[in-house]
Amino acid sequence: DAGVIQSPRHEVTEMGQEVTLRCKPISGHNSLFWYRQTMMRGLELLIYFNNNVPIDDSGMPEDRFSAKMPNASFSTLKIQPSEPRDSAVYFCASRGQAPWDEQFFGPGTRLTVL
């Protein structure tokens, strides 16, 4: 299994631009999580999906952030418009059928907003 796949691995953009991060979860997993990691705040959960349905988006910082999961094998996290304070590493993770299963993380996307 290829594990969780994220793209791009690095993204540099200018303030005000739209950014789209992509994730392919592990086949057969039915839960998907988006996290953001910074030195100041550590690893924070932004949103998670179960069976493609958003369950909890309380961690999404503001309306500039949106996430979709159109099918079981693909999810996107979009930031529009981007701001310098959005600079961070964004991780996607997926989990198997049981809620107590471990989460498997992707390699992350390092976002820099100038």
Added chain:
Amino acid sequence: EDQVTQSPEALRLQEGESSSLNCSYTVSGLRGLFWYRQDPGKGPEFLFTLYSAGEEKEKERLKATLTKKESFLHITAPKPEDSATYLCAGADSSYKLIFGSGTRLLVRP
């Protein structure tokens, strides 16, 4: 508010010098305590899950233990390749993970 606190923030050990990392938690309805390892530039990699006080799990030089208030990750005779950031996370009643800020471990040869 649910919270997970790790200490120390950073730890330097000589190769072979055993030590422990601490993870204190206040998570209502804790469903599990997870340990992850994170190498620079990579995503967290799963190590252990502990579900109840008194439980212990081992993997090579690592042993994780759990009490009602904290978890320890014991590292026995560490090697340089054990250098990484170790993250612990508590799963709340809805199985969302609340992560600590991590302990950066450096093992010198």
